[in-house]
Amino acid sequence: MGITILYILIILLFTISFKKDRKKTKEALKKSWKSLDHILPEFLFVVVIVGIAIAFLDPDTISTLIGKQSGWIGVTLCNLVGSITLIPGMIAFPTAAMMINNGAGYMQIGAFISSLMMVGVVTMPMEIKYFGKKLTVIRNVFAFIFTFFVAYIISIVMVGI
Amino acid sequence: MKVLKKYYLFLISIILISILFTFNTNIGLKAIMISGNTLGQLILILPAIFLVLGLLDVWVPRETMIKFMGEGSGIKGIALAFLLGSATAGPLYGAFPVAAVLMKKGVKFSNILIFIGAWSTTKIPMILFEIESLGLKFGITRLLIDIPGIIIMSFLICKYFLSKNEILLIEQKYKNES
Incomplete structure (x- = not known):
């Protein structure tokens, strides 16, 4: 649904662009392709590696490891899992909610969600290609x-320390 | 040979998944299915990002971007970086090519980092989904910590962890491109 609207908008923009300046529009298409082509190899690599990672880590295994009692060890574990994997939000949020219902702690889930979003170990080859090693690290x-800090604050707000 | 060299990482991952498949058919099959699924979803969104990027690159003049988000753009630049990052869709690695075009257009480096931070954590469609799954309190709390966190981290990295030369070196790569 959202994606259909997005593409209708894009087609509209390209039509306007084409009417205003054919040459520039051609150039825009060329540039679009060039930048997609630039990142495609790393992109395919990341998709397959993530597929392998998720195949190993099913929700049951995760939720036994990161209950409320797991404390900072559980938080660290969650941070590591969240950093390494790359699960789309559409899957991550319902999974997180399910894990909380199955006894996972808010602090641990807060860590998981935060690291999932901000830290990207498998996407590092791509990030390095754009920003170099030092900045990426x-x-x-x-x-x-x-993310440890975020987890701590979330646990204070959600359960009161 | 050229193609092989370009796609060697992908080749490695294919070999890995084949090995996995021979040793454990179940997990191997699951991995193939998940990869295929992700690819199916992303193949739809990725071209959209790059098409918009192409248009942006051709139509938005460098001077405009410098004025709004370059050196001396202050709070306005920070706010725009947040807005730009939050209004988008797609995974974190979708942000890198966009950042490359922004660098080319002369956007201040700390604003580039804020943009990447916003793309990763404050995306509006994602937040709505997060609130639906984990509750308003969880979502709002995370947002309230992440926004100042992203700004502080960006400035710390630009001020103390990268020298001016190192930043220039990264930016140069994109500025020289026509």
């Missing part, structure tokens, strides 16, 4: 540390 380390 710094950004991910920063984000990793930050």
